[in-house]
Amino acid sequence: MNKVYIALQDNDVSRYIVEAIEADNPDVKVQYQPAMIRIENDLQLTIKRETVEEKIGRDWDVQELHLSLITLGGNVDEDEDAFTLSWNQ
């Protein structure tokens, strides 16, 4: 199965983003490496604004993701409510 992935800096905001990803993508695999967190999933992974806001306890703009992002793999689709990575197969 082809995996999409995203890597985030291991910081205080990413902690909540990872919690949100785990809540919305139950099969996701999270690996902690020095200074970074790598998250991968089969074919698709979604980060939902609403879930991140619930975890972080404040408004969160999906584009704030740029501040913690290290790298990603997959086709990106982004709007104001969600950020999605996917492979078409």
Add this chain to the structure above:
Amino acid sequence: MAAKKLNMKDKYKMLTRDLDWEFSYQDRKEAFPYEEYEGIKITDWSKWEDPFRLTMDAYWKYQAEKEKKLYAIFDAFAQNNGHLNISDPRYVNALKVFLGGVTPVEYQAYQGFAHVGRQFGGVGARVACQMQSIDELRHVQTQIHAMSHYNKFFDGLHNWNGMQDKVWYMSVPTSFFHDARSSGPFEFLLAISFSFEYVLTNLLFVPFMSGAAYNGDMATVTFGFSSQSDEARHMTLGLEVIKFLLEQHEDNVPIVQKWVDKWFWRGTRVLGIVSMMMDYMLPNKVMSWREAWEIYFEQAGGALFKDLARYGIKPPKYVDIATAQMDHMSHQTWWNFYNFGEAAGFHTWIPSDKELDWLSEKYPQTFDKYYRPRWELAKKMEAEGKRFYSKGLPQLCNTCQVAMINTEVDDPTMLVYRSTEYKGEKYHFCSDGCHDIFVDEPEKFVQSWLPVHQILQGNCGGADLETVMREYYGMDVGVDNLDMKGSPDELRWKEWKSA
């Protein structure tokens, strides 16, 4: 009542697409003169999608925030003598390679994207390239600022810009970018945005930077990840470019495939030096180069090329050979620098026994059989006071400019020598991949500025190596080069730590 806030898609449309205009009295072809000569056919630029939909206002906002965070850390690092917290002074030599090999090509990327950001007929592509151009300039600046602290305390960081297009190994990344920038605009994007950014830069910026963190280098990991947060956007541009070209016209498919093949191979040759940084220059290990290749090329690239298969794109030519060589690459590269350590602008060393054991464990098929015996011999010679330096300089491949150290896949004791004749001259290559690239564009690659040839032709400031290094490369001979053992870097470190 407050005006309704635009949603992201509408805002993106208004702040990019709406900035374009129709040409009423000028010919569009004259305005974008480079758009057709590569044979690429664009039927509808409006089909271009920027998945991040980042507009200039949001770009400045988030980039400013990234910079503030980054510079706060640089200040803290400098104020707290952060260089004393690194794992081992040998580590700084990886930074010397980085500053000479990577930072100048970030500048070339800035120049390249500024150029293509003007040359595309589609406004979405132009805006994305302009943002990337500014990003690349930011990377140059932040890298110089991060390294300037190390330059106060360690040798070999003082003349990276003067060395980048002259020194016999720095010409590898420099010529890679010269090749891309002297190509047409679509080939440039395929080369840099797709093959380099999407397929290969993760190998440098993710595991190596994680390794920097693991070796106590707060400044480098922070600029590395700050740069890489831009790269995620660049990678997305790379994937968008290839999909857009393939969807625009079926005639684009063979052209794109040729570029994928060429730039994948060019990229793997440039990465030789990164493989050595990962396996030999990080005292605290995160993962081996082979493991990084599996995660960031074989898995991630595998998924990518399966996704592109529906367009008729195949994985790059010689990917099997590149993958087989990953069990050898770092060992051959570091051994080469150990041998030519008299002519390098950084220090080399024999791995410790613990490091040799780690390499044996990570490379069970190759290390004990082919490479460990060399290090055991080097250790024996060093113990006898006979640290060995090869005199002179190695022969270079006419395409990638890497020293001819690559070996045959079916016999790792045999160096690869490929050659061709063109207009009565003979040209040498390290691999079939580099041979094929030359044969396809001989008029370009006969112009290769090969540092070793240039020295022998008398174009580098002197007739002997020491004069060339001192006068032309700007190295402090006897200080910047030679073994880590007994170097001024090592002596200073011992003084600081005993104080």
